[in-house]
Amino acid sequence: MTSDDQPCGASNARGLDVSAALARADVLGLPLNELTRAGIETNLELLALHYLAVCEGLEETGAPAS
């Protein structure tokens, strides 16, 4: 998974709040530190793009995302 691995048709990351997701790391006790932060952020941004594609796809079918 890399930042190049973008879904078709996705243009931004408005479907997923990356900052809120990162904040969950502390709650869950997962390591968010100088060794992991950049990689996790990159992957979350990619996942956000895929989620946006899903949201747009669901909207097109008339069944909007949650």
Added chain:
Amino acid sequence: MSAVQAVRDALARIALLDGSIHAFTRVLAEAAIQAAERIDAGLACGKDMGPLAGVPFAVKDLFDVAGQVTSAGSVVRANSPPADTDAVAVRRLRAAGAILIGTLNMDEFAYGFVTQNQHFGTTLNPHDTARLSGGSSGGSAAAVAAGMVALTLGSDTNGSVRVPSSLCGVFGLRPTHGAIPLCGTFPFIDRLDTVGIFSRSIADLRTAFSVLADVPVEECSPVTRRVARLGGWFRSGADPEGLAEMDAAAKTLGGGELVDLSLAALGRSAGFLITAFEGGRRHQDTLRAQWRDFDPATRDRLIAGALLPDTLLRDAERAAALCVAELEAALEKYDLLMAPATPSPAPGIADGMIIMNGSAVPARANLGLYAQPISLAGVPVLTVPLARPGRLPFGIQLIAPRGREALLFDAADALVAAGAVAFSWPHLEEVPA
């Protein structure tokens, strides 16, 4: 040939080649010889030792093997206890007379399409050792392609049998989800994980599937076969030569209409999210305790997945259901669908890029584009190597309705008979036995 001789030949070939291929993570030479001696003794007494008597095989290092630690491609599990018993799939092959030779390399926890493993090395493509073997079952595909063993097991969650089959030029079956028991395999994504089989011939694949699924595999009638090619998403960016060869192959089956699955991109994104979400949750306890032991690339992907909110999974599941319904509708109209297994032949390791639509794009990110949307439906898919001697392998997916593996074998036999599909030996140091 005796079973002992078959095992000795396999061990010799592994010794000769695996130093440069890195397919194996463990070779169980002594136990294999002992098992072969038992097979030969039984045969000498006139006993039926099974349909795979004396056939050497190996398994991806996520199948439990009694007495061995199941690594799942990670040193995170180095201190785990050895498996008490064999995985069901291993047990069934052994009961049919096959002889386990060893375990095979993979992407860490099966999360990847390249088999570049920080702990166990990169499995190189036997057709060109400067190129990737694909993943995550890269060791399984490379070991068969190089002739080290006749049969291997892997697993396919999002394409991990189909991608390495395509790049290494072997036959690779992802059966109907659940057709082969997963019991005793290290899990990734339960709803998608599928035990897969690699071989150099359809006959071997058919026999192995029958043993592993514990079902007879009947022949199908070619007359009833309705064949179509998947268009749109499944042709965009694909290697033009490979596409032309696939189109020609479709004609030999008497089919070729193009069918567009308009929701394939949606399905790919849904599968991507479901995998990240469930993979992250599966590993989050281990990540808390042992995060330093993971391959950093795997670690960061899994943590990101663990941070996703629950609402996202529900939306991804709804999107996946739409994609599956579209594919199932196509499989009501056609018995067999065809699509490339990968966008291109094997990429170079040094640059890690493939060409799509005239542009270089990262291989790691794009190798699974055509495999992932199909995975969601749980239908059987057989990847077959197009006949292209002297060139890098390129595989195509044959896709059938659930439970119709026999139709796939029959179609593959027809493609082989027509000369459109064939296993080609790589140009290694030694002529195959």
